[in-house]
Amino acid sequence: KAGVTQTPRYLIKTRGQQVTLSCSPISGHRSVSWYQQTPGQGLQFLFEYFSETQRNKGNFPGRFSGRQFSNSRSEMNVSTLELGDSALYLCASSVDREAGELFFGEGSRLTVL
């Protein structure tokens, strides 16, 4: 069974640009969550999607957005990039709602210059 796949794995952007990250969940998983990992801050919850609907949202500015498609694949977008957006962005999927065990992808490492 294939795991959670995130693309791209690494990317470099400059301030003011926008970026789109993609996540393919484990087959059969309908819930997809996104987290931002920065040193000292742990994993900060961005948002969770279930059946194409955003079910939960963390405390991030509106520059951070996401969506989920009918095949459960998800994308997140960050507009007007800032230096502080440099982080590892992790996607996780689960069978149903975001409860219990999450299965994480390897993450997308974003560097903003």
Place this chain on the structure above:
Amino acid sequence: DQQVKQNSPSLSVQEGRISILNCDYTNSMFDYFLWYKKYPAEGPTFLISISSIKDKNEDGRFTVFLNKSAKHLSLHIVPSQPGDSAVYFCCAGGTSYGKLTFGQGTILTVHP
């Protein structure tokens, strides 16, 4: 508002000894807790969990203890092995809360 806190950024242990990682939480709505392990360049992987109706859960070398009155949980690794060296994240969730909340992580280093 850090609802799940891991106050020790790092822990260093000798191989064969016990590793104890601690975690505190503030939200009484949390009713289950999980530990994840993360190696560099990999996503976190699930390690062990505990429901709030229990005070202990054991899986091989890993045991999680929950003290609800103190809002504290700990992960014990016995005996510790060099391959256990990783970042450990404590997280908490509630069946009516809707999302998992993670702590900042503790870097465990097990020396041979």
